[in-house]
Amino acid sequence: MMKHTIRKIVLNAAQKAFEKGILPSDKVPEMEIEEPRHQSHGDFSTNFAMVSASIQKMAPRKIAQSLVPLIETGSLIEKVEIAGPGFINFFLSNKAWHPVVDQILEQDKIYGASDIGKNEKVQVEFVSANPTGPLHVGHGRGAAVGDSVANILSFAGFDVQKEYYINDSGRQIRTLGTSVWLRLLQKTGKEIKFLDDCYKGAYIKELAEEILEKEGDELIQKDEDEAILVCATFAAKKILEGIKEDLSSFGVKFDQWFSEQSLYDTGRVQKAIDDFKSKDLIYEEDGAFWFRTQDFGDEKNRVVVRNNGLTTYFASDIAYHMEKYERGFQKVIDVWGADHHGYIKRIDASVVASGRKSEQFEVILVQLVNLLRGGKPFQMSKRAGDFVTLKDIIDEVGKDAARFMFLSRSYDSGLDFDLELAKQKNSDNPVYYVQYVHARITGILLKAKQESIIQDLDFNKGEYLDFLNTFEEINLLKILNAFKENVEKSAETLHPHVIFTYLMSLASAFHSYYNKHKVITDEKELTLARLSLVLGVKKVIRNGLKLLGVTAPERM
RNA sequence: GCCCCCGUAGCUCAGUGGAUAGAGCAUAGGAUUCCUAAUCCUUGAGCGCAGGUUCGAUUCCUGCCGGGGGCACCA
Incomplete structure (x- = not known):
């Protein structure tokens, strides 16, 4: 907002200089208004003179010198200086900053909101874990990232929908059913060898016990295929309920749960395949049907229908993404674990093949989480099926600490998640550092x-x-x-940790202030001014934390 | 072999096409008669290597090295 004003001032000065014949051209190149790193370089700085050098055919410092006298200093701008290779530095008066408090207090919950999204319809699909087991740490990071990205986009003026895609069809679900069925048979005392490719977690045994209790006798009478199907349906439903519960206690609420099976039931998968066939995007070879993803930059073509007649997951994924755009989304964002990166090109190929632009599809790849306890790697034996679930983490460290930790780093980097650190209630743990500001201010206001x-x-x-x-x-x-600039930057880059970093710097500035100055003093006017200021800080902390899905406590 | 991410202070990580690259932790010392010490203040050290683009590169491009992940008619 302040930057906008500075930009106008610079452009005005340039125009005047041109009219007066000081500058030969009125062309304006791309320039930047930035906040210099060092105080001695002012509050804002522009590289206008440097980027104009070739257009004006003048030395940058000369251009700067011709502009500066044309810039009016006054109540807002204290002084303007030329420095270094030709930077024009603006020093603002204290008064220039005061209106910020009024803006925050007036706009309250929407302070920081932006309209850069222009109400564009965007879908963020995230988590989308198969209902074959509970959510684990990695899903937690994906959930935190997806939910926050959606919140931030929404705050930045996009029309956002959060969606979870349920893989409730196909072989995995059948494997789930088999896993439960075998455990169930073992419970009844049968000597059954458990299969290697089955799910081995303890939760499978629990599910087996549950269904055995409910309808065991009846089930054992049935033939195996049918029994497995019953087990599969039962288990998937139960697990999905658990997933929903976990997400809910993690503060994540989806606008829509989309079933993969429904794509088959409504014929959309077949329709997508037929459509691509008719455009010769799909061909037959070795008894299977292949989509020409290679034509769209993939390294090889991919199978959509296997030679046994079964469709691959890729087939339903194609149909799913086509369906998304048909629902009117201008942009579709998928949040995936880093281990799925090889999938990007082929989905992108299907999006482009069905007539959308590549820019309308974006994948947020979230790198893996290393779970630590007290600085030491926390071994998870995947083979035995025992892993630390998201629920375990929420129970141990709390939702707020977990979410904040997941969002503390760019998702482009792997994340070390230390359970001991996330539990600590001191400055090692960033969530309390920020929440404490909110609680402290509430104390002052009280x-x-x-x-x-x-x-x-x-x-x-x-x-x-x-x-x-x-x-x-x-x-x-x-x-x-x-704050608003940070919201916009976060939305544009789809990086929620921008908000994290911002909140940390605001919290730090507040704590320093708090330690140096009393808010409530003997001077009435000063006290009221400071109360206004800290209330502003409180509101911005709250707004920022909300974007990350973290609560702002009144007391701690 | 190919693809993706990462390589910045002792550690964990921010950051930027420009003017003197930041924070936390760790280390050492200090601050509370006073709005919550879950806080603050002071203290050293760094852009993996080599080229290229540019007036200017830690930032963009290429190659190399190192770490993580992925390369199915699996999901």
Whole structure:
């Protein structure tokens, strides 16, 4: 918002310079308004002169010198300087920052919201774990990322839908049924050899016990195929219920649960295959049907119908993605684990083949999570089927700590998740560092109310903001002002950790301020000004945490 | 062999086509008669290597090295 103003000022000055004949051209190149790293370089800086050098055929510093006198300093801009190779640096007055508080208090829950999304329909599909077992840590990271990306996009003005795709069809579900069936037979005392490719987790035994209790006798009478089917349906339903519960306690709520089976039931899979066949995008070879993904940059063509007549998951995935765009989404974002990266090209191929643009499809690849306990790798024996579930983690460290931890790093990097660290209630654990700000401010406001300095914990207008002039106060105002930019950056890059980093810097600035200055002082005006400021901080912390799905406690 | 991600301080990670690359932890010391010490203040050290593009590269491109993951008529 402040940057926008600076940009206008620069453009105006350039125009004036051209009219006066100081600059030979009125062409304006791509320029940047940035916040310099160093205070001595001002609050904002532009490289206008440098990027204009070739257009104006003038030395950058000369261009800068011709512009600066045309920039009016006044109540907002204190001074303008030329530095280095030709940067024009703007120093703002304290007064320029004061309105930020009013904006926050007025806009409240929508402070920081943006309209860059232009209401474009976007779908974020995430987790989408097969209902063959409970969610584990990796799903947790995907859930945190997907949910936050969706929240952030929504806050940035996109029309967002969160979706979970249920792989409730195919061989895996049958394997699940077989797994339960075999365990069930073992329970009845039969000597059965458990198959290697079956699911081995303890939850399979529990499911077997449950179904045995319910309808065991009846089931054992049935022929095996039918019994396995019953087991499969029962188990998948149970597991999906568990998944929904876990996600709910993780604070994730989907707008839609989409069934893979429904794509078969409505004939969409067949339709997609027929459609591609008719366009010669699918051909037959060795008794199987292949989609020409190679024509779209994949390294080899991929099978959609096997020579035994069964479709592959790729076939339903093609139909699924076609269906998404038919629902009107301009952009579709899939959140996948890094181990699925090889799948990107072929889905992208299907999207392009069905007439969409490649840019309308985006995959967020979330790198793997290393679970640690006290700095040491936490061994998970996958073979035995015992792994740390998302539920275990929520139970042990709490939803807020888990989500914050998952979002603390870019998903492009692997993540070390230390259970001991996530449990600690001190500054090692970033979630408390940020939440503490919210609780501390609530404490201050409560005290102010008790002392009758304010009537209400919440107010919608700043008071005596001119009294905010310490370095720490101006610093806080600058950070508060930058919230919206950070939301936009986070939305544009689809990186929620931008918000994490932002919140950490805001929290740090607040804690420093808190330790140096009293909010409630003997001076009434100053006190009210500071109360307005900290209320603003509180609201921005809350808004930011909400985007990450973390609560903002009133006390800790 | 091919593909994806990563390589920044002792450790875990941010960050940027530009002017002096940041934070936390760890180490050492200090701050509370006062709004929550789950806090703050002070203290050293770094862009894997080699080329290229550019007025300018840690950032973009290529190659190499190192770490993680993936390469089915599996899901």
